[in-house]
Amino acid sequence: xxxxxxxxxxxxxxxxxxxxxTLDRHGYRxxxxxxxxxxxxxxxxxxxxxxxxxxxxxxxxxxxEVDVFDASVWHLGVLAQNQLAAxxxxxxxxxxxxxxxxxxxxxxxxxxxxxxxxxxxxxxVVAPAFRRTVFSGxxxxxxxxxxxxxxxxxxxxxxxxxxIVTLRALRALKLQGLPCRSWLHHSCQCDRDAPVFATLxxxxxxxxxxxxIAKRRPAFLATAAQxxxxxxxxxxx
Numbered sequence: 001x002x003x004x005x006x007x008x009x010x011x012x013x014x015x016x017x018x019x020x021x022t023l024d025r026h027g028y029r030x031x032x033x034x035x036x037x038x039x040x041x042x043x044x045x046x047x048x049x050x051x052x053x054x055x056x057x058x059x060x061x062x063x064x065e066v067d068v069f070d071a072s073v074w075h076l077g078v079l080a081q082n083q084l085a086a087x088x089x090x091x092x093x094x095x096x097x098x099x100x101x102x103x104x105x106x107x108x109x110x111x112x113x114x115x116x117x118x119x120x121x122x123x124x125v126v127a128p129a130f131r132r133t134v135f136s137g138x139x140x141x142x143x144x145x146x147x148x149x150x151x152x153x154x155x156x157x158x159x160x161x162x163x164i165v166t167l168r169a170l171r172a173l174k175l176q177g178l179p180c181r182s183w184l185h186h187s188c189q190c191d192r193d194a195p196v197f198a199t200l201x202x203x204x205x206x207x208x209x210x211x212x213i214a215k216r217r218p219a220f221l222a223t224a225a226q227x228x229x230x231x232x233x234x235x236x237x
Contacts (some may be wrong), residue, residue: 001031019234021151021227027080027134030057030148034075036086040064042075049125054166054193069096069122071137076152078144085130086141088149090095091120092156098122103164106197108183118160121149124169141153143176143219150220151227161200164217165192 025031036044046065051058072095078086083174090096097120099107107113113120114198130141153161163180165173182198205213205220 011141019155019231021230023148023223023226023230028085028135028139028144029079030077030144031079032074032076032148032152034077034084038077038084039075040078042077042087043070045084045087045125045127046123048128050123056195065123065171067114069098072096073122074152076145076148078141080130080135080141082215083129084127085133086126087218088121088124088145090152091122092158093118097162099162099164103195105195106195108197113162115160117158118162119153119158121161122164124165126172137219139219140176142172143216146173146176146178147220147223150202150205154224155227155231159178159202161202163198163200164195167196168193170196170198173198173200176210177205177213177220179208179210179213180191229232 021030021032031038043064043066047058047062049064050056052060053064057067069091070089072091074092076088076090076118077084093114097114099113099120123157124139124145126145133142135144149161153159168233170180170182178200180198182196205217208214
């Protein structure tokens with residue numbers, strides 16, 4: 001496995017400078033933050049899924065999906081076969097959150113979300129071509145992008161993740177061993193593509209004795225450890 005790091009300035013980040021991490025493994029790469037052509041692939045994939053498949057924004061046939069939040073978020077991706085296999089973006093504490101505006105009606109009333117140690121995740125997506133792909137070690141694109149998210153949260157002292165996802169995505173996250181707690185509006189309980197508000201607590205993930213979580217947890221811990229090692233190596237040079 002090859003590991004690389006560099007320092008990147010991300011605008012509106014509550015943590016200022018963040019360390020970019022690339023983890024190369026057999027058959028795929030975990031990368032943060034996405035840049036240049038990789039980010040363009042992310043916008044194209046978002047258009048394919050959120051405009052075409054789900055119809056949440058834009059219109060079918062739209063080539064890229066870009067919004068006002070993109071300049072202030074952290075873009076994460078899993079790359080395979082020179083393509084973007086999975087993607088999500090993180091809204092840190094100091095950046096604008098979609099939950100506070102676009103999806104305010106999906107969040108339970110009187111729910112306090114924004115606080116130090118919390119972030120929002122949005123636009124979680126796995127490319128259609130990689131939804132059934134199994135990488136080395138039995139890894140999936142969905143699992144790998146979640147592992148990269150965990151490493152980023154560990155590095156930036158983030159304990160709580162809020163998100164708006166579909167019921168299908170929520171089930172996929174739970175299959176990765178993530179103890180996501182959701183609040184379903186009665187109108188979307190039968191619509192698997194409707195937006196759903198969910199919260200993930202990493203301390204619960206680390207301490208849970210539930211069998212599926214215990215099975216998945218070592219891969220997450222290993223990815224975080226590898227990211228820490230990469231940063232330590234870069235700072236010692």
